[in-house]
Amino acid sequence: MNELLGKLEIDDAFGQEVWDHFKGERHFEIVERDDGFIDAGSFGGLVYFAKFDDWENIDKEAIKYAKGKTLDIGCGAGRHALYLQNKKFDVTGIDNSPLAIKVCKERGLEKAFVLPIVEVETLLPEKFDSILLLGHNFGLFGSFQEARSLLAKIGNVTNPGAIIISTTRDPYQSTEAVHEEYQQKNLAEGRMGGQLRLRIRHKKLIGSWFNYLFVSKEELKHIVEGSGWKVKEFIGNEEPEYGVILEKE
Secondary structure: OHHHHHHHHHHOHHHHHHHHHHOOOOOEEEEEEOOOOEEEEEEOOHHHHOOHHHOOHHHHHHHHHOOOOEEEEOOOOOHHHHHHHHOOOOEEEEEOOHHHHHHHHHOOOOOEEEOOHHHHHHHOOOOEEEEEEOOOHHHHHOOHHHHHHHHHHHHHOEEEEEEEEEEEEOHHHOOOHHHHHHHHHHHHOOOOOOEEEEEEEEOOEEOOOEEEEOOOHHHHHHHHOOOOEEEEEEEOOOOOEEEEEEEEO
16 A cells, blocks of 8 residues: 555656645646647646635536535545535545645645545445535546446435536637647547546656546536436536536436
């Protein structure tokens, strides 16, 4: 186990970025796509520590739907989980980054565990009423096939009437040629257009490649159909970003 944790820490470029910001360092977040596209995102991972007033409007709206016992998947530095904990919710945060979870704990999140989304069933016999996938974390579903599998796993760790609260973006509203070309290449190779293959770079660290999924509303409906979940409602009117509430059938 110690050897595994050591390897995760070495590869944990995202976690190191979050930890360095927590310790006062400021760096741009560097995200690399598998076609060579590089994006310099939020300064110093600041978005992962944002207070409620500084969240994207869609996240502010979406989190209002949280109810009961809540699981924050891909919790990062804990901004959403801590917000709910401060409102007396019973909330658990999980992330596959050991350093991000360390930051969560140091910031006061009472229940925070190193756990990737694919292993969510190991939380049993605990069951939840709300699942958070905010900050565009519908993307953690990765692909059509992965999403179907993960929706079933989440179904197993949720109570009757549970909801998934998520935000994402419609990739097809981009007008930049570099993104449109990537989408067309994906579609030609049998993937969803907004299925990204990404990795995080920080200082000398390079994280492992991972899938991250952006979808249109129609694609999202197709993913959910027959999964044991249904679209209860879409939220927000500032597209391409939007939120969705999925309800367990």
